[in-house]
Amino acid sequence: MNLLFALIILFSLLFAIINGRMPQLSEAAMSESANAVSLVLSLMGMMCLWSGLMKVAQQSRLTEKLSLLLSPITKRLFKDLNPKGKAMEAISMNIVANLLGLGNAATPLGIKAMCEMSKETKAGSAASNSMVMFVVLNTAAIQLIPTTTAMLRMNEGSTAPLDILPAVWICSIASVTVGLIMARFLSRFWRDRL
């Protein structure tokens, strides 16, 4: 992440010189941070809403049932987590939200899961294997119906906006599988260095 951050900024500067777009770059450097703040503010509402709902679901033991339902899969993916812990419950909620295509709910629930995981595994500043696994799962789209994409296709006059579904599913499964396999495989080479 450190290298990447430095590289993106460096390349931006180089490309701006080549393309003669220094004024735009300068403007972006000044204004984008404000965009981040408004992004967090808009996310904060969702964050609070779903944290609240998550707490209710936890106290009514709904999340416990859900995580039991998903445990055949999650137990294998997240080996170093307590299968009955709070982290596993948050992970299960996140997976369900992702499948249903509720990106706005999945993100706050995912963030919650990360916080619970860092509490449970007492990870210092390095990611645990389960954390990597979970983030990789979330960087691949696992939703059943890509509603936003379908909507945009319909707007542009597609006759069958959902005819891409089988391709999207196979594609999602392939990229999730490769991502997870790589997450497991590469974990051997990246030891906790910190």
Add this chain to the structure above:
Amino acid sequence: MMNIGTYAVPVIVCFILVYGYLHGVRVFDVFLEGAKEGIQVSMSILPALIALVTAVGMFKASGGLDVLSYALAPVANLLGIPQEVIPLVLLRPISGSGAMVIFTDIIKTYGSDSFIGRVASVMQGSTETTFYTVALYYGAAKIKNTRHTIPAALCGDLTGFVMSALLVRLMFLN
């Protein structure tokens, strides 16, 4: 089909609250308790988000996307990815809103039911904003060393991109 999306959120919110109430949870009080935690978490992700959004914004403003698209055309060709969707491939992992703009642009220019339009659609539907997710999630958990997350996630993304082009070719071009 489109209705599922609009029904899902209200139904789930309602279900959680009614289920909780019936099981003797003091739903309003408990909700407020949880919501309070949400504020703290949102604040903790702000620094990571500022870094990422600024970097992505600067990169887009520099016109680097066009240069990279041009440079990567031969590689994409080799992988069977049409040249026209390269900007989408490059932007998809770093910016969700940026990718949406480019995606709309592509299907507007080439038609959503064309080969290029379909490849772009499958890509858009089957991948996520990788770097945003990584920055957000690790920012919240205060993790500094992300270890092998990015290489693994990018392998997944790349698979998605190559498969999109391949599958559309197999399924729609007979």
